[in-house]
Amino acid sequence: MDSADALAGYRDRFVESDGLVAYLDGNSLGRPLKASVERLATFTREDWGGRLIRGWDEGWMQLPLDIGDELGRVALGAAAGQVAIADSTTVVLYKLVRAALDARPGRTEIVIDRENFPTDRYIVEGIARDRGLTVRWIETPHDGGVTPELVANAVGPHTAVALFSSVAYRSAWLADIPAVTAVVHGAGGLVIWDLSHSVGVVPTPLDEWGVDLAVGCGYKYLNGGPGAPAFLYVRRELQAELRQPIQGWLGSATPFEMGQGYEAAAGIRGFLSGTPPVIGMQPMRDMIALLGEVGLDAVRAKSVALTEHAIALVDDLLPDAALASPRDASRRGGHITIDHPRFADIMPALWSAGVIPDFRRPDGIRLGLSPLSTSFAEVEAGVRAIAGAL
Template sequence: MRARAQELDAADPLAAFRDRFLPAPGVVAYLDGNSLGRPVAGVADRLDDFVRREWAGRLIRGWTEGWMQWPEQVGDRIAAAALGAAPGQTVLADSTTVLLYKLARAAVDHDPARREIVIGTDDFPTDRYVAEGIAAERGARLRWIETDPATGITAEQVAAAVGPDTALVLASHVAYRSGWIADAAAITALVHDAGALVLWDLSHSVGSVELELDAWGVDLAVGCTYKYLCGGPGSPAFGYVRRGLHDRLRQPVQGWMGRHDPFTMGPGYTPAAGVRGIVSGTPPILAAVPLLAGLELLEEAGIAAVRAKSRALTAYALELVDAWLPGVELVSPRDPERRGGHLTIRRPGFREVVDTLWERGVIPDHREPDGIRIGLAPLSTGFTEVHDGLAVLREVVAARERAGDMTG
């Protein structure tokens, strides 16, 4: 099977991109690219150059010489490369949690007659916690959709949940646990038919799955940049606001960088026109430098080719799981149309297995209960790497079975 993996690597049109990431000494297989992307080769030099030439060389002049526009400029590049969105609707700012709060709160306040937030029970914890906080803060109600951890939110579930009281539906496009791809176009249409707004969390989609926010009619979206976009630990998030909502929504964190004329330092707050109005504080300039390196690779490869590679990688990983790991439960979709860039497999005792894998240089991550999540970043991951990593997993599981350490 390793020979077949090598053949797949030889035929991979994106194979050369693997050499454009920094190597990780001692790592046999990095299977967690959906949690934190690898650093792009040369990013340390780019940071050094920026510090010496832009920061030290231009000092505060850098703001008037371009930095001030980075939220919109970088946002437009993310939109063009990964979101299927026209310019002027996306900004780089804050963390995913902060942007999620700002956009969700703006949506809930949009129509005082609507006081209900619809969200799934297995959505990412931040999304659920933010929704709970906004509901308490604004006197709104939460309507929970019981989502299957092995799949994700469906159009049928949304249709049954929304109604005249719905202010906002908050959902993940790709479920963080299972990799389930929600039918964003159908769900968005259903939410609009109910007179409500929809906010999509794209954190596990962006840079791996093709998105068409404008074509789908999406109202609001947020996503992180440290996964498939390789922005690095804690890199800033992006927020998308459909153009038709720019003058209708008011986000609650009224910082000076979102004011229409920030340097007048005047009294009162009038938001900047357009999507700039969701900016609050100082743009994360230094943190955007590694992100731009990752974006350049995605722009060069093209999201369609990246998605094709993602589907091939997960299909190959699933083939190995089926062949090598009998008794392991797949908690991700088998249908590639419904499967994002990662797989989750489950078996009692996998928590300890992950610890052993890390010791042996194979790095997936663990998700409760008893899940191993295999995240395959298309630009930095090869088929042979997948083979070698899952071969170690097979060895570890077999050894623990012989020792009687695997239960269930």
């Protein structure tokens, strides 16, 4: 399978880790690219060290929008002027939930599923508490996620905004984004999609699908490194209508005038707040460029092949484990989760042996397979190690 893999050669572009047998956590923290090691060294020496404060006038200030446009083109099906790199996923979620609520005055409900990522749920709960709103919870299957039918039963005339993940962080359920979005729109609400577990591995044409708002992190399949900044997408038609609540100087129309009173910048720049994370954005540039070189359709095809391979190995080698992810590849993202009551006990031994999957409570091991840095043999070695540890 590795010999027939047209993308196998790209593995050489990633930094190797000594003593590693199988890295199966690329959906949580992607491997660094060798190009990023050189980029960071060059930036520190020549841009930061050489140009110093002049760097702001020579391009740093524009980087969140320039890199956002490139990410939108390569991975999000978003025309220029709708994506920006900024803050953390938590902060941009807060901004967009608040902005969406203000754009739907008089509506009192936020819709979200109970299996969504904790940050998404916590943000919604906190905002609802502060503003006296109701959270409408959707119950989803353990191995599934939100569907148009479940959403249709939860939304209504009081729905202001709905927040869902494109790929469920535990089960890997791949939502039908256009269908769910249409359901929320039919109720008069806005919908925000968290793309953290899909960006860079699943094609997501946001413009074509009529998505309102989206966020995502930069350190999973975008390989930006621990704590890499997030991104936000605001559909062009909504940019003049929405007003984000964190009024920092970089989002103002005239940041260097230091004037009295805040006036938001036009367009996507108005959704920025503080000083751009210039160093933190650097590694993302290399992965975005690599995705553009390879093509997201080819990445997705290998992702499906890797997860199919992993499921077959689990069926063969771990008959006592339960697959907690969809078997249908069209409804599955780039990872799978398997459940077993002893998984928590064997994780330390796996990590010590150089086999690095992820654990998700109460009893799930998550196999995150990053297509450009993961081999089929690596997946087999990892699943065999799990079977051996059991």
